[in-house]
Amino acid sequence: MAMSATPDPHENEPPPVGAAGAESADDTSEGNDFPARNDSPTGNTGPSGGTGTAPPEAATHGRGASPHGSSTADRASTASAQPAGGPPDPDAPRTHSGDDPSEDDDGADELPCGRRLDALWEMWADDPAAFDHDPHVAECPHCSAALAELRLLDGFVREEIERDEQVAAQTSTAHAGRVADRVMDIVRTELRPGASVPLGAPDEDQWITETAAARTFREAAEREPGVEAGSCRIAPAGGGDRRFVRPGARLPRGPVRVRIGIIAPLRTATPVPAIADSVRKRVATAADRELGMEVAAVDVVVVDLAVDPDAPDTYGDSEEGSQ
Amino acid sequence: MENTGEDTTPGRVDSARSDTLLAVRAGEGDEKAFETLVRRHTPVLLTLGVRMLGNQADAEDAVQDAFVSAWRRLPDFRGDASFLTWMYRIMTNRCLNVLRSRRPTEPIGPGEEPSAPEHQSSPVKxxxxxxxxxxxxxxxxxxxxxxxxxxxxxxxxxxxxxxxxxxxxxxxxxxxxxxxxxxxxxxxxxxxxx
Known part of the structure; x- marks a missing residue:
């Protein structure tokens, strides 16, 4: 098995280039083979980036923008990026071997009749019936031949999908369950309990993890029919930015403020503010009676509305309407 | 929030919406919410893995690695993309890394079939x-x-x-x-x- 249960602290670090948003940037460290997209094609973006990976992207780029004018530059950068005798770049070695489809198409985009092959195929892929109203395509031998080729390929692709589905139907449930079990075994060794939240009177020394308290509050909120609970954060009532509380740290002893996000059912009988108010009371009651937590305020944030008032069981498995 | 695709069929939107809620909870440390996401999306990611990597064992390892990585990154997941698109991204990058690490030792040329993918060898058709x-x-x-x-x-x-x-x-x-x-x-x- 490739994955060990030990987290690699470096695995998720974002790459040095910072053009993308924070959420997406960290993924690029996992093996984006085209990291130089917004940089100069020769810019070195890191150990896995390098100049060797830029040419395919440059070629792709040039194709769309200017099929003829850019091809020379593409080839030039390809040549310069793979100098003879240079150290092999594991990220790029075969991209420009002879079987690479990007190498053989310069100037071939246009059919003899003047139609563009990529546009023709894309139209067909988007909507095979699109050409019913295009007399040229039906009569043109070039267009017809080009479409026949794509149809042939499409037939094989559909066969491939069917075969995959047959195989999946036979084996997938057991495999998927096994993989999910393995994932959760690892996850349970890496739980994130969050900060410790004070329980009881100010002079006591009792604490509960934020995740445990949040679970209690979400369950309380979801006892309101049709409500699904989302985010639930707990902060000191006196203010202070919750985001800077370190994991595992303790909140100061004293009353707290609970902020819970819900998806509320859209019902004619009960207006949304009344539902939110009811959720607030349920959370406050749970804090008082189930946990013994001193809660100064409960903020209910309605993040979405659901059309169907039927209550989901738990954890949002229900597929209720959303519009 | 569901801004990721042209696909607007109701079922798709519903399941993405619910994913978003679960992802928020999982990001706050709710491992049961995460488990729901894992069990929901493991089959399709396994299929992707087999299609990219050509065999079941590598695909299973890649899906496992992708989900564990997702669990660690979820606190930073802001829902700009749908959870599934985000998972596709992590999983695809996993597969690309595996393929790249393989390439020097397993050259594949046109016309030769050095390692027939597992799912191809079953006599189906x-x-x-x-x-x-x-x-x-x-x-x-x-x-x-x-x-x-x-x-x-x-x-x-x-x-x-x-x-x-x-x-x-x-x-x-x-x-x-x-x-x-x-x-x-x-x-x-x-x-x-x-």
Whole structure:
């Protein structure tokens, strides 16, 4: 098995280039083979980036923008990026071997009749019936031949999908369950309990993890029919930015403020503010009676509305309407 | 919030919405919410893994690694993309890394079949259809990992160009260009079956 249960602290670090948003940037460290997209094609973006990976992207780029004018530059950068005798770049070695489809198409985009092959195929892929109203395509031998080729390929692709589905139907449930079990075994060794939240009177020394308290509050909120609970954060009532509380740290002893996000059912009988108010009371009651937590305020944030008032069981498995 | 695709069928939107809620909870440390996401999306990611990597064992390892990585990153997940698109992204990058690490030791040339993918070896179809699909598989094996990812996500998983551009972090235009070139390459490779 490739994955060990030990987290690699470096695995998720974002790459040095910072053009993308924070959420997406960290993924690029996992093996984006085209990291130089917004940089100069020769810019070195890191150990896995390098100049060797830029040419395919440059070629792709040039194709769309200017099929003829850019091809020379593409080839030039390809040549310069793979100098003879240079150290092999594991990220790029075969991209420009002879079987690479990007190498053989310069100037071939246009059919003899003047139609563009990529546009023709894309139209067909988007909507095979699109050409019913295009007399040229039906009569043109070039267009017809080009479409026949794509149809042939499409037939094989559909066969491939069917075969995959047959195989999946036979084996997938057991495999998927096994993989999910393995994932959760690892996850349970890496739980994130969050900060410790004070329980009881100010002079006591009792604490509960934020995740445990949040679970209690979400369950309380979801006892309101049709409500699904989302985010639930707990902060000191006196203010202070919750985001800077370190994991595992303790909140100061004293009353707290609970902020819970819900998806509320859209019902004619009960207006949304009344539902939110009811959720607030349920959370406050749970804090008082189930946990013994001193809660100064409960903020209910309605993040979405659901059309169907039927209550989901738990954890949002229900597929209720959303519009 | 569901801003990731042109697909607006109700079922898709509902499940994405619910994913968003679960992802928020999982990001706050709710491992049961995460487990729901894992069990919901493992099958499709396994299929992607087999299509990208060619065998079940590597696909299972890649899905496992992808989900564990997702669990660690979820606190920073802000829901700009749907959870599933985000998972496609992590999983695809996993597969690309595996393919790249393999390449020096397992050269695959056109026409040779050094390691027939596991799911291809089952005797399912009539000989000719199987042989043609084998040809297709062989042709796909000669693509660069990035090209293969583009094509598999589009043709076998039905992702929109926009979703693929998010998954691979390249422009939509680049996705279109790449898929076009792969299609042309494959139509030529398969023309013997005309």
């Amino acid at each position: 009539a000989a000719e259809g199987a042989a043609a699909v084998q040809d297709l598989t062989g042709a796909l094996a000669t693509l660069s990992p990035g090209q293969r990812a583009c094509w598999v996500l589009r043709e076998l998983h039905g992702l929109s160009y926009r979703e693929i551009s998010e998954v691979l972090d390249i422009s939509e235009q680049a996705v279109r260009g790449r898929i076009f070139r792969v299609r042309r390459f494959l139509t030529e490779a398969m023309s013997a079956w005309r």
